[in-house]
Amino acid sequence: MVEPYLVMRGMCKSFPGVAALDEASLEVHAGECHALVGENGAGKSTLMKVLAGAVLPDSGVILLGGRKVEIRSPLDARRCGVAMIYQELNLLPELTVAENIFLGREPRWRMGLLNRVKMMEVSRNWLARLHQTIEPGRLVRELSLAEQQMVEIVKALSLEARVMIMDEPSSILTDRELEELFHLMKTLKNEGLAIIYISHRLEEIFRICDRATVMRDGRTIATHDVRAVSQGELVMQMVGRALAQIFPVRDAPSAEMALEVRNVTSRPRVKNVSLYVRKGEIVGLSGLVGAGRTDLARAIFGAQPIEEGEILFEKAPLREHTPHEAVRLGMGLLTEDRKAQGLLLNMTVRENVTIANLARIARYAFVSKSKESALVRALAEGLRIKTPSLEQGIGNLSGGNQQKTLVARWLFTNSRFLIVDEPTRGIDVGAKAEIYQLIVELAKQGRSVLLISSELPEILGLCHRIYVMRDGEIAGEFSAEQASQEILLATAMGVPLPAGPSTP
């Protein structure tokens, strides 16, 4: 049998109050795609950060190609041929694509001046190899998240990585982009790279990965050949209990209007959009990345200006078009980009939950910390946020638990109308079912939810009604009964609808 290219053995790492890694081990072969699965906070990212030199382990050995290596910094990792695409993207928004790719090792002319020509050329070649049409001269700030991720991958490849770690790359991609990513991963595999793939979507793992290692509470508890294991078994090992992941049954919405959007245009990506959401209704917003769904959400919420049209909330026109007013009226927006638009990284879990509604716990402008802690504790327990304490800095939580904290923020405000943009991004299978439950529960209480999601099963399983956006316009509206994956996709891409009656 061939020696594994990468071996990690007995890795331990403790943070104050948490044993993030507890004797974790991992073996990955060259030319293999190896999945790492586990609940939120199981230690997947930490194990990979150790490999990438971002976290120093308390103990443990790492072998690469049979040789023991010391990885004490990201630079060491790069020298050893390890590259990591982080859960939260890490590009510099004000630099161009090419500058980001070559950050820290810019090619120079003999005089010592930057060789932009070469930077652009090499970047363009790499992008072309991956069938990307991103122009290397563009600023990263202008790119979509999916495009930014491609830039990260190109950056890793151009560093001649032998081990490529991808921490939940798929959570920000649409189906089509995912296909591209998979295609790319196959190419990389054939070139002999060892790929470590973290994802909470098990279907993906069964499609693309060769083996899967399950983590729980900082330990690696089993490694399976994916052809020899079922999804159910994996889930069972991850969460320690069987899980029937079904969408809960929803009630019929009331006839009363919660939100009406009339002919709203918000340049550049929202054009003449009209839609409505009733009380107690879950409405889906489907479409490809870049179709303008997030911009529409921001426009409704007052986070970006609208040039034309009007928005009525509970039958009254908005007095003032700002997020402050939206929150005051009872709206909430769970943003897609957690790090840039959601998290207050300098603050604790407790403070992150209450920030949107301090009035609820304030008396004459003074915040009551005891009341605050009690309310937040109840929410955190309900959502099973895994943290040693509510006073933990939010940056120290795992990705999925950060997301749950942001969900808690809007539960804390008691929003009557919630816009959720990719709400289950980075959330494990167990917690996902809980979030679905929660959304349906909110609707049953007469609240409304506008759900933006790139996961079609999620949209189909939860929504009463679905709008499909394409190029900033509403391209179609379907009831839950009419809609199917094929129909939504065809509408999103602008190809003729599949013939015949929709699937029942």
Added chain:
Amino acid sequence: MKIPERMRSTEFMIFLAVALECIVFALLSPSFRTLNNFVNVTLQIAIYGILAVGMTLVMITGGIDLSVGSMVALVGVSAAILSKQAVLSTEIMVLVAILAGLAVGMISGAFSGFLIARFGIPAFIVTLAMMTICRGVVFLITGGFTEGDLPASFGWLGRGHVWILPVPVVIMAVLFGSGHVVLTQTAFGRHVYALGGNEEASRLSGIRTHRVKILVYSLNGLLAGLAGVTLAARLGAGAPNSGLQYELDVIAAVVVGGTSLNGGRGSLPGTLAGTVFIGVLGNGLNLANVDPYTQKVALGIVILTAVWLDRIQKQ
């Protein structure tokens, strides 16, 4: 060493440093450990302390205000001129002068805040411009001459005592106390930290970020005004050159106190310790007959060390 909580321990370390510093100077020079000198040091620190309270708020939001030194001069001079007008009785004129001085400071601050919030111009640039504008105006209205001979009642603000404590010290103490309560106990304080941590996330949480910014710069201006009238009262004059480079010393004190230049992190107890540390350093070195140039070098080293220790601790 196990450190329980990051914020608290930063402050703890600075207080420890202050204590050590005092012990060293007390051993070095007998004149340092007199009650007289103690009162002297606190009096010297007071003006910087008043300014540092406002600067801490500004810097927690991720901003900076370079104009406070010039504002001190502008306010001092305006108040001095006003207090000498014989329109009403002297006592009333002094009161009017002080209130007008505070208003001048607050309005300048509000103006900076407005430009920064509304048009997104970097705070560094706006307040740099305000710094030269205010200083220029001071010289325009005084012609470069000091406005002396202030009414005696004006002097109380700078030279009076409450029990045995000098009035400026009392003002500073009250400001640190109430400022600390505002930052840690009120919704506004939370908003200030949130704004410094992530402006966009704050805005999307319904915080009126523009308003918070303008408010913070206005408060800072108000405190600069207070420092201005207090200084004028202490000197018994409004001097066009007063407050020169105060902004740098104040920023240094705030940074030594553990506030991050990137915003989102910092506290008033830390700032108090930073201010005291730098104040005592100057006083102690003076008494130990260290020349002013060497003192400057020492101050620079202190700033670098503080920032360096902060870095290490964060890792």
